[in-house]
Amino acid sequence: MPKPIVLIVGTTDTKLDETLYLREQILAQGTCQTKILDVSHTPAKSTYDIPFNEILSPLREQGSSLKSLPRGEYIERAIQTCLPIVKDLVSKAQVQGIVSAGGSSGSSIATAFMREACPVGFPKLMVSTMASGDVKHYVEETDITMMYSVVDIAGINSILRRILSNAAAAISAMTVSYAKSLVDPTAAEMKGKRIAITMFGNTTACVDQVRRILTSTPHDVSEYEIYVFHATGAGGRAMERLIAEGQIDAVIDLTTTEIADELFGGVLTAGPDRLEVAAKLGIPMIVSVGACDMVNFGPKNTVPEKHKDRKLLEHNPAVTLMRTTPEENKQIGEFIASKLATHAVNPESIRVLLPQGGISAVDAPDKPFHDVDADNALFESIEGGLEGSKIEIEKHPMHINDELFAGHVASAILEVMGVTPRKYRLANARRRKWSFDHGATVMLARRTSQIEIPDAA
Numbered sequence: 001m002p003k004p005i006v007l008i009v010g011t012t013d014t015k016l017d018e019t020l021y022l023r024e025q026i027l028a029q030g031t032c033q034t035k036i037l038d039v040s041h042t043p044a045k046s047t048y049d050i051p052f053n054e055i056l057s058p059l060r061e062q063g064s065s066l067k068s069l070p071r072g073e074y075i076e077r078a079i080q081t082c083l084p085i086v087k088d089l090v091s092k093a094q095v096q097g098i099v100s101a102g103g104s105s106g107s108s109i110a111t112a113f114m115r116e117a118c119p120v121g122f123p124k125l126m127v128s129t130m131a132s133g134d135v136k137h138y139v140e141e142t143d144i145t146m147m148y149s150v151v152d153i154a155g156i157n158s159i160l161r162r163i164l165s166n167a168a169a170a171i172s173a174m175t176v177s178y179a180k181s182l183v184d185p186t187a188a189e190m191k192g193k194r195i196a197i198t199m200f201g202n203t204t205a206c207v208d209q210v211r212r213i214l215t216s217t218p219h220d221v222s223e224y225e226i227y228v229f230h231a232t233g234a235g236g237r238a239m240e241r242l243i244a245e246g247q248i249d250a251v252i253d254l255t256t257t258e259i260a261d262e263l264f265g266g267v268l269t270a271g272p273d274r275l276e277v278a279a280k281l282g283i284p285m286i287v288s289v290g291a292c293d294m295v296n297f298g299p300k301n302t303v304p305e306k307h308k309d310r311k312l313l314e315h316n317p318a319v320t321l322m323r324t325t326p327e328e329n330k331q332i333g334e335f336i337a338s339k340l341a342t343h344a345v346n347p348e349s350i351r352v353l354l355p356q357g358g359i360s361a362v363d364a365p366d367k368p369f370h371d372v373d374a375d376n377a378l379f380e381s382i383e384g385g386l387e388g389s390k391i392e393i394e395k396h397p398m399h400i401n402d403e404l405f406a407g408h409v410a411s412a413i414l415e416v417m418g419v420t421p422r423k424y425r426l427a428n429a430r431r432r433k434w435s436f437d438h439g440a441t442v443m444l445a446r447r448t449s450q451i452e453i454p455d456a457a
Helices: 016-029 045-049 060-067 071-091 104-117 158-183 185-190 201-215 234-244 258-264 276-281 326-343 372-386 403-416 421-429 432-436 440-448
Strands: 005-010 033-038 097-102 124-128 145-148 193-199 224-230 250-253 285-287 294-297 312-316 319-323 350-355 392-396
Touching: 005 016, 005 104, 005 158, 016 033, 016 097, 016 158, 033 071, 060 071, 071 104, 097 104, 097 158, 104 124, 124 158, 145 158, 193 201, 193 234, 201 224, 201 403, 224 234, 234 276, 250 403, 258 294, 258 326, 276 326, 285 403, 326 350, 326 372, 350 372, 350 403, 372 392, 392 403
Parallel strands: 005 033, 005 097, 097 124, 124 145, 193 224, 193 250, 250 285, 285 350, 350 392
Antiparallel strands: 294 319, 312 319
């Protein structure tokens, strides 16, 4: 196998020595080759010592017009011009890792390439002067690794040498590992159906039970691989990014609480496009309303003044929950129904499950957020919004965290994935010991949710 290639993103007009030192240290590892993407408008002459096929300078032709631009506009132009080049390199497997070292501007440019051109799992390392602060806008919902430079990236010194050497070793190792995974046939053979599921602390019991059903005999990990996403805003976005990248085969969107935060100013919003990606792609999807009874804020003293008289619950010292009202729940239901009805290319692949006994751990009799009227407003607006859409709705009288509801969820995802009872029975028949591997609760959930199990004989 030829040595994999690390793409180094740098500004050779201001960070030439640092870029060349990073290249030198990567080559010194002896495991990777390099290619430099110069995102400056005036490449340094010293870069001419690098072989022609190792350096890309797409902004050079626009040098005269770029010089006069304010920094913000320059960054936008650099990203706009270079992003298609990085996407092409990645999609054609001409590079297998990406690394950069820079300040705030360089970090903005390089991490834009990492987010927009590189799929989750592709090695991405950013050595940045900004990495000890708030890096959310650099990383967003991706797996970029941020390394703090400690000293400014403004001239080589002993501290920066050590940090860049560490970065070179790290990106080299990651790139070699990633490149091997691309050519290792066993990786594809071991992969089962990849099912995403959204979870909150208030829906954990249901998610754990669904996972248990789908990954215990007669199922096993090779058949169904479960990816759990914490519905914290970034979690929902990460899930939808993976769906868009083709890394998810089916979705159990059990915990759609991020919609409440998007609509009513909470801190855990996943943005206005939530629920769209899977519907547009037509992949099997189960949707429920887990934790839509709450809007999330930080510590109690950070709750907006206009909400001080609302029903609030301190989930922990860092998180305060606000109970949604019937009117707010009506809007949440309308959002869900509108997204599904508008974007579903295959309505038969979507099923909505409504737990009428409560939608979170704190929405149950004798619990602080129990509000039947609010929940009913949510259910009714979803039903009304999906009328005539061909999207099936299941209403179940139990609580979302009841084992029986988890059984219905597991049954529904198998059905929309096309795992019919006949196929299920044939698969079971090949596993003689299935009856000894189940607890009573799993068996009860399966029987109640109409998943047919053969006799042990």
